[in-house]
Amino acid sequence: MEKIKLMSLYTDFRKDMSYIEKELERSVQSSSPIVRQASLHLLKAGGKRIRPIFVIMAAQFGTYSLENAAKIAVSLELIHMASLVHDDVIDDSDMRRGLETVKAKWNNRVAMYAGDFIFSRALTSIGNIEKAPVHQILAETMLEICKGEIIQIDFQQQTDQDLRDYLKRIKRKTALLLSSSCELGALSADADSQTVRKLKRYGYFTGMAFQIVDDILDITSTDAELGKPAGSDLLNGHITLPVLYIKDDEQFKPYMKRAFTGVMEESDRQAMLRYIRQSGAIEKAQHVSDLYLIKALKELESLPNGKSKKALTQIADFIGQRKY
């Protein structure tokens, strides 16, 4: 299969996406210099803008209004950004996407309030949308994301967890927000309820796959590709899907124990990563991701053909083979 570049999928929606990018920048303007700088730093660090693109594409299945869709897209991307800043404080992470994190470049308190600030901006962005379900869905989504972050604490370094625990966790961490992106995009354009439901499920399934692949890449990629040390999840005590398949392996246990201390000799970390890579755990995790992607594509089948359906299909394919 030809390698897909995510950005090429955005071609048809380039104008809309650049409008959203400007709105994102506008939305984090602040009279406090520190916050403005911290927020812009975050924004420039980029990311794939998958939430906005999902909103835009889902909205194509109804009566599309860029202005309405953009409000929702900005809101969802900001919620995502806010949760990243807070995660970095919790995980004590210094690097993300190859750039210093806010908490490293400034400090924890700036990161905390920058997160709160961006969170609030997310609400302002949809403040004047006159649809109660939109507010309700967003509030529920934020609530579940928070619950997820908290449950992540409960589960840290806990080795007696199973596939169900993991799937519940990544649902809250990633899939829900992608699912809501599709749902709210479609809702904002008054798409019919069947279509809304299908897009919501598409978002959920691709979200699950996306996070599994993310967790795989944390083990299979180089530090340079990740922009942070490979194996960070384990060093932070997070047990992801590949590790779930190998955590009871007697030879692996001592690695895990050392990883949980949060610091590891460079050679030890590399040996641990090699051990996981050759264990077959990666392939098992990849398989689960593939199953989700099949489900995602199935949801699209009965939707009307067009640029948007094509792009959503390609995104699912992209997730299946992404290397970054």
Place this chain on the structure above:
Amino acid sequence: MEKIKLMSLYTDFRKDMSYIEKELERSVQSSSPIVRQASLHLLKAGGKRIRPIFVIMAAQFGTYSLENAAKIAVSLELIHMASLVHDDVIDDSDMRRGLETVKAKWNNRVAMYAGDFIFSRALTSIGNIEKAPVHQILAETMLEICKGEIIQIDFQQQTDQDLRDYLKRIKRKTALLLSSSCELGALSADADSQTVRKLKRYGYFTGMAFQIVDDILDITSTDAELGKPAGSDLLNGHITLPVLYIKDDEQFKPYMKRAFTGVMEESDRQAMLRYIRQSGAIEKAQHVSDLYLIKALKELESLPNGKSKKALTQIADFIGQRKY
């Protein structure tokens, strides 16, 4: 003047307030044991529930519905609670209202996510209110509160600030949320726009007075009365109104310098507090608070008489003479 007990003001609204109390408890239920415990701990720590009572009373000036008013009251009280948890992380505070803070009893990460969680619950509570202005006002209020917290960082330990800087800060820290409590309470009951405006201004003025008195009490009260060390504001680098009046006093400067290190000998702290108390700064600050309360009472004048107007008047009086 007879000493007013705040709780006695609530007599006429006791049933409504206990309904809100139950809703508050219900709203912080969570499947995560840590979060449930942390949130309940916060809730039990209490506070004066001034935001809910303002909502209830303001709603009396329209077509009162306890159910609607309660949603807004819960939302505003939760936003207040969430900002307290995050403040405690920032200020590294171990005690609040005589109880251990969440960050002390658990840790910073629990406090951070408990704050985020409560924040999200606040949104869920008003999620199904079908009035766009309510969402807009709440979003704006949260935004301004965040900005305030951030500006507080910019101003920490900065001695070249004036009355205007201080007033702007306490507006965001306290007055806005009280102002929005009155505004949203009245709006939720479809009060006429003149009434909404007057109540909003009443909430703003009492809020300004409330925070000034709070800042005075941080200096004039005992540790036992405060449930935390007196002078904490200065130890955390926050320059409040009384200190603003004395900060350029040559004999006071060395105290302030030592306070800004965050640790002070017990006898030194007591001497500093005595020095401020006898300087006349407290009386000057009290005078500013009194001016705000006069403005607050003026807003009430033209509103229809009744239990609610009487109680709002008494609250303003209470703030003027409160000792805790």
